[in-house]
Amino acid sequence: MKTFDSSRRHFLRGCLGAAAGGAGLWATQARLQLALAQMPPTEDYKALVCIFLYGGNDSYNMVVPYSSAEYDVYKAVRNNLAIPQAELLPITPTQGGAVQYGLHPRMSQAQQLFADGRLAVLANAGALIAPVSKADYQNRAVPLPPQLFSHNDxxxxxxxxARDNAKTGWAGRAADVMHSVNINQxxxxxxxxxxxxxxxxxxxxFPYxxxxxxxxxxKYFDEASDDSAEVTRAQVFRTLMEGASSHIFQREYAAIQQRxxxxxxxxxxxxxxxxxxxxxxPSESKLAMDLKMVAKLISAREALDVKRQVYFVGFGDFDTHGDQNNRQPALFQQLSxxxxxxxxxxxxxxxxxxxTAFTMTDFGRTLTSNGDGTDHAxxxxxxxxxxxxxxxxLYGTMPELHLNSDDDIGEGRIIPTTSIDQYGATLAHWFGLPSADFGGVFPNLGNFSQLDLGFMKA
Structure with a gap:
């Protein structure tokens, strides 16, 4: 392990101070000094890995009631999409409870991770600005996220x-606060x-x-290539970049290219x-290959001089309007x-x-079948x-699966009871985001009473 000795700290402090005085990443010297004072020891490394399930995951076939009475409700509402009870992979939550649950039959590794204490389920999370009841939704009594049920929105x-005019994300805002903990700027x-x-x-x-x-x-600009033409091409390109000086935009472009x-x-x-x-x-799975690259990059953390990293991996298509019974099992197996x-x-x-790795998705899907799949929820x-x-x-609150229940706004669209602000804040607290910055990173968090959901160890 590398040690962060006093001379190295002095050197870094000086470099960061110079950046603050020019056009560096940070706005003020005071902010840099605060960040340096909070800098964790060198051996302290943490990473968050978001697996975004593009298309809207039908998670009601991912985590399924297993006990008989609740399964019967599930089976009746899901109709031709219901997973046979005998095929579900039972899980045993430590907090017990009257209702038992199982995972999709193609998620055996997830079942083992749950049994080993490495996996938790956050129930019924979704896009919320403030807590919403069915009456609130029907009467538009509280603010709602823009364009519910729209993929892009x-x-x-x-x-x-963000309610509108979104320009930054919560991982980006957290990195704005914490980026100075990494020696490699x-x-x-x-x-x-x-x-x-x-x-x-x-x-x-911004993401790299x-x-x-x-x-x-x-491509075709490798100065170490065995192809002499490629080496010459790369050398010419470098000479052009190093000689760019006639215009401020030209100089800046050249500097970005060289960096x-x-x-x-x-x-x-x-x-x-x-x-x-x-x-x-699994070599045939793009998700697995992407996560393998994440693991390789994490293995190089010391060589790269980083203490905090955030990774984003997209996976899908989970937009199962049709052919769900054939498409969904393969998706769940790849994920697991x-x-x-x-x-x-x-x-x-x-x-x-x-x-810590975790999933997010566009939205949930309807409890009801459209005949061959499920719709946006x-x-x-x-x-x-x-x-x-x-x-x-299991964390959060499992919804009632009866149609037209207090959780259902119509057609089996379930109102979330846990917000993404709460979800992200729990992860960010573990990651080391200073408490004073939570409001700026999670703008809706103050509307909820429970700020830490408890699924991360202290």
Whole structure:
């Protein structure tokens, strides 16, 4: 382990102070000094890994009532989409309760993670600005998220928590506050395996993109290539970039290109220096390959001089309006197996307690069948995985599955009882976000009485 000695701290303090005086990441010297004072010790590493289930996951077939009376209600409302009771994989929550639950039959690794205390279920979470009852919804008595049931609008709200004019996401705003804890200020705290996204975008911090195949580089511009023409091309390009000085925009563009070029080389070198992972990931699964790359990047954390990282991995399509009985099992199997492999990789790296993976999605889906699938709805269940998770437990409130219940606003669309602000704040508290910054990162959090849902260990 590297040590953060006093001379290194003095050097970093001086570099950050210089950045604050110019056009660096941070607005004021006072902010930098506060961040440095709160900087964790070098051996303190934590990462959050968001697995975003694009399309809107029908989680009512992911976590299913297993006890007879409740299963009968589920079966009646789900009709041709109901999972046979005998095929469900039972889970035993530590908090007990009269109702038993099971997981989808293709999620055996998730079942084992739950039994091992590495996985928890957050029940009926969704897009909320404030708590909503059925009467509130019908009477429009409280503010609602914009354009409920719309893919694009709800993806934006889940990631930004903004009612309108969303420009930053809650992971981006958290990184704006915390980015100075990383010694390496060139590499963004936020790394995406799925391109640009609002969730990781802040005012100063933006996601750095890689792919499951590796670090993105300038194609055909490798100065170490065996092809002499490519080497010459790269050298000419570098000369052009270094000589750009006639216009301020030209100079800035050249500087960005050179930083990106240097950073990609730094990342490749750091990854190449790490021993290969022995954990096997399903090679046919893009989600698994993306999570394998996340694990590789995490293994290079010391070489990269980072203490906090946030990863975004998109997976889908979960928009199962049709052919759900054939499409959904394969999706759940890929999710379960990829999460199982990632958990094993974190064990291999001895970082299980320092890395937490969790799911989000556009919205839940209707309890009712449209004949071949389900339609856009509201609340749904999420999974949280890691050694720091208070696992083998269900959090939040399971909804009533009877149609037209107090939880149902119509057609089996369930009102969420836990907000994404609460979900994110619980993760951010574990991650180390200062309490004074919660209001700026989670703008709706003050509307809810429970700020920490309890699924993370202290």
């Amino acid at each position: 709800q993806q934006t709200f889940m990631q930004s928590l 060139q590499l963004s705290m936020n790394i995406s395996l799925s391109g640009s996204n609002i969730w990781q975008s802040g005012r100063e911090v 993109s890689v792919s499951g195949h590796g670090v993105e580089t300038f 990106a070029w240097a950073l990609s080389g730094e990342l490749i070198s750091a990854l190449d220096a790490q021993p290969p992972l022995s954990t096997a990931f 197996e990829a999460m199982g492999a990632f958990n094993s990789a974190m064990d291999e790296l001895q970082l299980a307690d320092q890395v 509201w609340g749904g269940h999420q999974l949280i995985m890691g050694g720091a998770v208070n696992g083998s437990a």
